[in-house]
Amino acid sequence: MTKKLKSDLGWSTADRIVVRGHDLVELLGKTSLGDFAFLELKGRMPTKPESIVFNAITVTLVEHGMTPSAIAARLTYFGAPESLQGAVAAGLLGIGDRFGGSAEDAARMIAAENGLSGRFVELMQLVGEEASRAYGRDLPVNATGAIGAIASELGIPWRVCRGLAVMARAIGLVAHLQEEMQEPLAAEIWSRIEGESSSHQRPGSD
Amino acid sequence: MTKKLKSDLGWSTADRIVVRGHDLVELLGKTSLGDFAFLELKGRMPTKPESIVFNAITVTLVEHGMTPSAIAARLTYFGAPESLQGAVAAGLLGIGDRFGGSAEDAARMIAAENGLSGRFVELMQLVGEEASRAYGRDLPVNATGAIGAIASELGIPWRVCRGLAVMARAIGLVAHLQEEMQEPLAAEIWSRIEGESSSHQRPGSD
Amino acid sequence: MTKKLKSDLGWSTADRIVVRGHDLVELLGKTSLGDFAFLELKGRMPTKPESIVFNAITVTLVEHGMTPSAIAARLTYFGAPESLQGAVAAGLLGIGDRFGGSAEDAARMIAAENGLSGRFVELMQLVGEEASRAYGRDLPVNATGAIGAIASELGIPWRVCRGLAVMARAIGLVAHLQEEMQEPLAAEIWSRIEGESSSHQRPGSD
Amino acid sequence: MTKKLKSDLGWSTADRIVVRGHDLVELLGKTSLGDFAFLELKGRMPTKPESIVFNAITVTLVEHGMTPSAIAARLTYFGAPESLQGAVAAGLLGIGDRFGGSAEDAARMIAAENGLSGRFVELMQLVGEEASRAYGRDLPVNATGAIGAIASELGIPWRVCRGLAVMARAIGLVAHLQEEMQEPLAAEIWSRIEGESSSHQRPGSD
DSSP states (O other), X not given: OOOOOOOOSEEEETTEEEETTEEHHHHTTTOOHHHHHHHHHHSSOOOHHHHHXXXXXXXXXXXXXXXXXXXXXXXXXXXXXXXXXXXXXXXXXXXXXXXXXXXXXXHHHHHHHTTOOOXXXXXXXXXXXXXXXXXXXXXXXXXXXXXXXXXXXXXXXXXXXXXXXXXXXXXXXHHHHHHHHXXXXXXXXXXXXXXXXXXXXXXXXX | OOOOOOOOSEEEETTEEEETTEEHHXXXXXXXXXXXXXXXXXXXXXXXHHHHHHHHHHHHTTXXXXXXXXXXXXXXXXXXXXXXXXXXXXXXXXXXXXXXXXXXXXXXXXXXXXXXXXXXXXXXXXHHHHHHHHOSSXXXXXXXXXXXXXXXXXXXXXXXXXXXXXXXXXXXXXXHHHHHHHSOOHHHHHHHHHHHHHTTTSTTOO | OOOOOOOOSEEEETTEEEETTEEHHHHTTTOOHHHHHHHHHHSSOOOHHHHHXXXXXXXXXXXXXXXXXXXXXXXXXXXXXXXXXHHHHHHHTTOSSSOOOOOHHHHHHHHHHTTOOOHHHHHHHHHHHHHHHHOSSOOHHHHHHHHHHHHHHTTOOHHHXXXXXXXXXXXXXXXXXXXXXXXXXXXXXXXXXXHHHHTTTSTTOO | OOOOOOOOSEEEETTEEEETTEEHHHHTTTOOHHHHHHHHHHSSOOOHHHHHHHHHHHHHTTOOSSOHHHHHHHHHHHHOTTOHHHHHHHHHTTOSSSOOOOOHHHHHHHHHHTTOOOXXXXXXXXXXXXXXXXXXXXXXXXXXXXXXXXXXXXXXXXXXXXXXXXXXXXXXXXXXXXXXXXXXXXXXXXXXXXXXXXXXXXTTOO
16 A cells, blocks of 8 residues: 655666656757756746746855855865765755845846746835845845745745755855865864864963 | 965855856846856856856756655655755765766767867767676766766866766755655655565564 | 854863863763763763763664664765765754654653653653554654653753754664665665656656 | 665664664663664674773764864854754764864773773774874874774774764764854854955955
């Protein structure tokens, strides 16, 4: 009395890989990574406006500089250089309830210009205007909100919205780790923080 | 006598985000996610052939069906539905020394057709021909090798090659988790495996 | 105008390690792992009853058989055998909002017998009696609840209670990975799940 | 023609949990967390000397102050406070090829005093003496080596030795996260590192 296991995303054999019903070999060279991500999530290729908007919101989420997430990834790579995937995973684990997005205004404008602006985006514009009165710096709820609004226009379930940040940031984290390989910062960061945070306990400190 | 911390990837203020020297707002709507990933890694926009090849190799790495990585992500989501990022991270942690790629032949062909075929790709073609004589199923070394060859043509450091799989698979894992939300499989998988693997120990078994 | 970084947990030099004000070398050989964990969390050594109860609740959380968490760890190890820490981390990522504990009744009894039973444990006994009328199998809220009650008696903040499960399960996951090294199951699990879940899409299936 | 799935670690029903053949309820109150970890790994309870040694080596691995691993865990918790397990997992991901252990000399002495000293420990003493001539600070290979020697005396497979550090550090990381909840450092760390590492790129910097 078991339930049948079933997935519609893809399957492969030795000489063929099929994703969402498309032979991969027919898509290669014609489909960009962003459009392919849309296909994975929605089960169909994006229209031109959808493609522009979807690529724009994911692009905005790739790189936000030396965030806690990027620092955590670099520190993890320092300890476990054999596992690049572990360092990326450590970085992604910080893309949670409080993650700082930004540049979402631009992404929202793109959405509007491409005829997808609807009630979700409008709602967010109002929220954004309110929010921008109050704050100095980058407001997490704003990022989440704007991207959530656009994702909703695209019919992406709200629970999956965080996944857009996760997939985009995976790209950014690989770039951070590449830079860390070339110009390591982790040992210096460790040394400073360890020294300062334990100085009150060491003998001779007062 | 501390070392200056420095990163060239990007920085942001409340109203501006700059990545690799480009104002993000000027790239949005014009730059696809794949091309932006290239910019992140290489510090410059790709040429047209580079764009085609880079998108092709990352696209081939997004979705390989119900892999150990995808199953691990789904089982993790089952236990911690509050943390989509954790389930993606769990899946990515399996993209290590032995990960099964596939469809790399097509990506390699794309590279050749776009004038980037050089000594790395040629070398891999020879390896691939040898390999294809021997095996029935998807051969990890083949995937790693072919993508490594193309990435080398693109000047991506070999240590970062695994990162291409990681960033691409992050997309695939989000799609798996979306499907898992809609049609959960984890409980069934758990139930079957737990029952079978402990049956020899339970009272009444012989 | 920066905030001073400060941690009271420990510090080390080349020839000395100090944890919570104790020289490690003076504790070794006298202090068990469980008591040391108590010291880490509470800043002081446990009394004898506290030791018994704390060890009991953590022991109950170590091993629950082939859980989703254990399966995810094994599948991750299959893909990335270079990173044992990654496989443990993948398993721990499933110790989230819905994690199945069990055997908490025994741990609760231990608490009562050792004079720590107070209002928290009493409350949980009532909840547990209600719960045990209704269910056939292991009930997550029950485990969380009972251990939470005892942890509260011990003055451990509720936010940290999940951490007890995480630290204990880390032990169990290492044991699962040791078994997986000796008798691998991951490839078989993968093969079955992949085959079944994609069978409806493959050519020749109907 | 499938392989039978089988695990000998444990199983549970609604009213019973059995680990390595022992009814959990009979062990509670009598078995410490460290001894239970030994049971999990070795399949039998430790002798008294084995218990002392095993607890000593795991205790030495719990807390090494503000390590890269602890910092990564705190930064991750900052971004995803909903997922304590994610922050611990992020910290554990740095317990890889280069992790700094320490205080291993004491643990090794304990082993000698308890009659378990054999060829592995002797070998490490020689290595350690050589090593201690050359270095100022804590030497990773030394920690790995000494604990590896003792673990080998205990018959723990070398591949699992890293797991001892992982399970022990999980405890330390929970303590760090408890402290981070009470006195948060992550925002300050982020602010300093982000500011400094991007200062050369921001307008007005020269």
